[in-house]
Amino acid sequence: xxxxxxxxxxGGMDSSLCLALAVEEFGVGGVFSLSFDYDQRHHHxxxxxxxxxxxxxxxxxxxxxxxxxxxxxxSALVGKDLKIEATPGAIPNTFVVGRxxxxxxLAAIYGAQYGAHILSLGVMERPDANSGxxxxxxxxxxxxxxxxxxxxxxxxxxxxxxxxxxTKLETLELAxxxxxxxxxxxxxxxxxEGVPREGCRQCPSCRLRNEGxxxxxAKYPLVTLPF
Numbered sequence: 001x002x003x004x005x006x007x008x009x010x011g012g013m014d015s016s017l018c019l020a021l022a023v024e025e026f027g028v029g030g031v032f033s034l035s036f037d038y039d040q041r042h043h044h045x046x047x048x049x050x051x052x053x054x055x056x057x058x059x060x061x062x063x064x065x066x067x068x069x070x071x072x073x074x075s076a077l078v079g080k081d082l083k084i085e086a087t088p089g090a091i092p093n094t095f096v097v098g099r100x101x102x103x104x105x106l107a108a109i110y111g112a113q114y115g116a117h118i119l120s121l122g123v124m125e126r127p128d129a130n131s132g133x134x135x136x137x138x139x140x141x142x143x144x145x146x147x148x149x150x151x152x153x154x155x156x157x158x159x160x161x162x163x164x165x166x167t168k169l170e171t172l173e174l175a176x177x178x179x180x181x182x183x184x185x186x187x188x189x190x191x192x193e194g195v196p197r198e199g200c201r202q203c204p205s206c207r208l209r210n211e212g213x214x215x216x217x218a219k220y221p222l223v224t225l226p227f
Contacts, residue, residue, distance in 0.1 A: 001059070004030035005118040006111030008103055009060070011035065011048030012190040013209065014122030014163055017175050021162055022120055024178070030116050031058045034107050038099075039066040041077050041196030051187055063110060072096050077192060084192055086204045091132050094192055094204060100135040101144050104159060108148040108163075119148075120160040129167050131204040135149075138164050139166050168212025169219070176223065185213070186226045197227050 004026045007019045022031045034054040046062055053060035069078055075096045076082040086092035093169060100123060108119050123136040130136050143188055145159040165173055175181040190209045191199030199206035219226065 001114055003059070003111065003114040003116045003122055006032045006034055006107050006114075006116040007011075007058075008107050008119060008121035009033040009035050009049045009053065010050065010122075011045035011050075012122070012205075013175075013184055013188045013189075014124065016048075016052045016122075016184055016188045017054060017171060017180075018120045018122045018160075018177075019056060019058065020160055020175075020178055020180055022165040023058060027187060028057045030175060031056075032111055032112060032116055033058045033060040036103055036106070037061045037062050037064045037066055038072070038096075038161045039069040039078060041080050041192060043218075044194035044196070045189050048187060050188045052184075053185070055183070059132060061202075063106065065106070068102075072099070084203050086131065087217070091134070091168060092204050094131065095133050098135070100133075101140070104141070104144045106136075108152060108157065112152050112154075117154055117156060120162065122163050123161050124163050124166060124168075126165065126167060127172075129208065131208070168208055169215040172212055172216045176220070182224070182226050 007022050009015045019033055035049040037046060064211040072078040072199060076084045076093045076166055077096050084094055104119060110131060124130050124135040141159050141161055149155055149157045165190050172181060175184050185212055190205045192205050193200040
């Protein structure tokens with residue numbers, strides 16, 4: 001079961017858009033969707049990842065790394081009793097130290113058994129499109145990419161970040177251009193509390209998503225969205 005590309009798939013809007021782009025480029029048979037169960041705050045996002053992967057008829061697996069919970073208990077995404085807090089100018093307490101780098105590295109190794117020489121994920125480095133996390137930049141991904149190339153012995157291994165320079169509005173425009181925007185909004189979960197559709201409206205991820213939706217509505221008032 002050879003694959004060309006592994007998509008690091010959280011079940012959120014951005015990673016699901018990356019999955020759609022991968023299917024468009026490599027076809028259903030060339031794409032592998034991989035999610036991680038790290039005993040996160042909720043598992044609704046994993047259910048969304050399964051739903052999205054099934055919609056695109058893509059092979060999907062969930063890798064259990066819940067043993068790492070002890071490393072990340074200070075994060076509100078793992079410490080389920082912690083209140084989610086986001087202070088302006090500071091990194092929200094939902095930041096999971098080293099998560100993106102570790103996920104990329106593990107996904108690269110895991111995907112290599114299927115022959116995948118490309119990995120794609122939906123990180124965005126613009127300050128107005130992320131929550132201030134330090135592991136979402138292209139520079140960071142270039143460093144992880146180099147480690148993966150060394151470990152896998154593949155000099156052509158590639159970590160793709162197709163949304164890296166986009167705003168939230170631009171990702172919605174891209175999804176609309178692919179005729180999947182309403183479906184993705186209805187079937188993906190970005191909320192840190194696991195609330196579908198508009199989400200909890202309070203966590204950093206919901207605020208970014210809903211601000212993007214509001215901007216899209218203002219720019220395209222004739223486009224019908226599910227909420």
